[in-house]
Amino acid sequence: MGRSWGFLVGLLGAAWLLRSGDGGQQGPETAAQRCFCQVSGYLDDCTCDVETIDRFNNYRLFPRLQKLLESDYFRYYKVNLKRPCPFWNDINQCGRRDCAVKPCHSDEVPDGIKSASYKYSEEANLIEECEQAERLGAVDESLSEETQKAVLQWTKHDDSSDSFCEVDDIQSPDAEYVDLLLNPERYTGYKGPDAWKIWNVIYEENCFKPQTIKRPLTPLASGQGKSEENTFYSWLEGLCVEKRAFYRLISGLHASINVHLSARYLLKETWLEKKWGHNVTEFQQRFDGILTEGEGPRRLKNLYFLYLIELRALSKVLPFFERPDFQLFTGNKVQDAENKMLLLEILHDIKSFPLHFDENSFFAGDKKEAHKLKEDFRLHFRNISRIMDCVGCFKCRLWGKLQTQGLGTALKILFSEKLIANMPESGPSYEFYLTRQEIVSLFNAFGRISTSVRELENFRNLLQNIH
Ligand SMILES: *[C@@H]1O[C@H](CO)[C@@H](O)[C@H](O)[C@H]1NC(C)=O
Ligand SMILES: *[C@@H]1O[C@H](CO)[C@@H](O)[C@H](O)[C@H]1NC(C)=O
Secondary structure, eight states, X not given: OHHHHHHHHHHHHHHHHHHHHSGGGSOOOOHHXXXXXXXXXXXXXXXOBHHHHHHIIIIIIHHHHHHHHTSXXXXXXXXXXXXXXXXXXXXXXXXOGGGOOOBOOTTTSOHHHXXXXXOSSHHHHHHHHHHHHHHHOSOOTTSOHHHHHHHHHHHHTOOTXXXXXXXXXXXXXXXXXXXXXXXXXXOXXXXXXXXXXXXXXXXXXXXXXXXXXXXXXXXXXXXXXXXXXXXXXXHHHHSOHHHHXXXXXXXXXXXXXXXXXXXXXXXXXXXXXXXXXXXXXXXXXXXXXXXXXXXXXHHHXXXXXXXXXXXXXXXXXXXXXXXXXXXXXXXXXXXXXXXHHHHHHHHHHHXXXXXXXXXXXXXXXXXXXXXXXXXXXXXXXXXXXXXXGGOSSHHHHHHHHHHHHHHHHHHHHHHOHHHHHHOOXXXXXXXXXXXXXXXXXXHHHHHHHHHHHHHHHHHHHHHHTOO
16 A cells, blocks of 8 residues: 555656646647546556556446346435435525426336335345334344344344435435436536535535635636645645545546536427537536646546446445345346346456455554544535535436435445455355445446446547547
8 A cells, every 4th residue: 555655646746747847838739638648547546547447347337237227126216305405595496497307106116116125035034024123123032033133133234333325214205216217317507606516515615625725626716826726736645545535536426427417418409309419518618638727637537536436346245236135126026037137247247357446445544543534534425415405406416316325335335344344255244234225326326437437438539520
C-alpha cells in the first residue's frame, strides 16, 4: 500500500506539472483528446487501467447485465418518493413532464415479488419461520432446535451497524413499485440552481471538506481561480486514502449521471414524438478538459474508480448468491432458475476480472482509528442518502435514491465484518444478508455505471469527427 501510494502521488504530481506547465504550447488537441487523453492508463489509488476496464465491460459484461436487468426480478423497485426532505423545505417541484415517475398498478408487479422472497426449498421455509420468529421478538422454546440455531444466527444479521444507507420504509403506504424500464434515467431538464444546490450540499457538507477550501468550478461560488483549484487538490491529496475515496465515489456518481443525461438528451420534441439521443455539446460542457479547466477528465477517472469499487463488491458477494436456497423469486419457477444461472454467470465473470481493487488497503491502520474512520464514512454516506429526498425532480430522485442505495450496498459488502470473517470461499455464512431491495439497487446501480462506461466509447467515436 505504502509503496503504490507514494508512487501514485508522484504520478499525480507529474501529471499536474505537465498539465499546468505547458498547457497552451502543445499542438492543437482534437475534441476527443480534450476529454479523454488523460483518461487512459493507470487509475489513481488502484492498480487498474482504463483500457482493461473498457474491454471487459463493453464486450463481456454490459450486454449480459442489460439482459439480466430487464427481467422481472430486477425491473421492479419499491421506493417512497414522498418522504419529506429532512434538511430544508423550499423544494421546487419542477413540475416538468419529463420528471414524472409513473408507479406500477399493483397487478402489474408479479405476486412473488410483492410477497417475501426465498421460496422453493426446505431451507427457505426454515428461514421464513425464523423471520417470523424474529419479528415476534425472542427465541421461542417451542421452535425446533435447528430453527433456534438458525434464529440465533438470523438475529445477528440485524445489520444496522453495517448499513451505509438510510433506507425507505418500504412497508409505508407511500412506498410504491416503479418499473425501472418504463422510467429510464435520462435528460429531464432538471438543472441549474436547484440541481446545483443538491450537489453542492453533498460536496460541501458531506465530503469531509472544510468550508475554507473551495471546490473548483462550483457554480454557486464566485471568484474562482487557479489558486483555489491548487488548494483543493493539495487538500484532497493530503487526505487519507479513505476520505479521498469518498470524494471520488461521489464525483464518479455525479459524472455517471451526467454521462447519462448527455447520452439520453431530449433532442427533439414535437407534439407527435420525442427524440432522445447523444448531445455531444452537452457532454463537452461537462467533460472537455479545456472547457472545464481540467475538471472533466478527473470526473471521468472518478467514474472508473466507482466502477471498480462496485465491481469488487460484486465479486466478493458471489458466495451469498451461490447459496442453493437463494432465488431470484418472482413466482415463475423456470424463469427464476434461468435468471439465477445468468446472474451467477455474470458474477463468475466479474470474479475473473484480473485487476480487482484491493479494499484491504482501506480502514487498515490502527484498529481504533480505523473503526472511527469507518463509522464516519458510514454516517456521511447515510446523510447523502437522506439528501436524495430533497431532489425536486422525481425521476432524478428515483435514480438518485436507487444509485445511492446500490453504492451503499456495495460498501456494506466491502466492509462488512461478517462477510470478511465468515465467508470463506466454500461455505457461505448465513449471517450476511441482503434484502431484495438491496439486491435490485446493487445491480441496477452497477448497470448504470456499466452503461456510462459503454457510453464513453460512443462519445469517443462521436468526438472523433469533431475538431
Ligand atoms: C448531514 O447533512 C446536513 C445537510 O447538509 C448537514 O447539515 C450535516 O452536517 C450533515 N451531517 C454529517 C454527519 O455529514
Ligand atoms: C445540446 O446541448 C447544448 C448545451 O447544453 C444545447 O445548447 C443544445 O441545444 C443541445 N442540442 C440539441 C440538439 O438539443
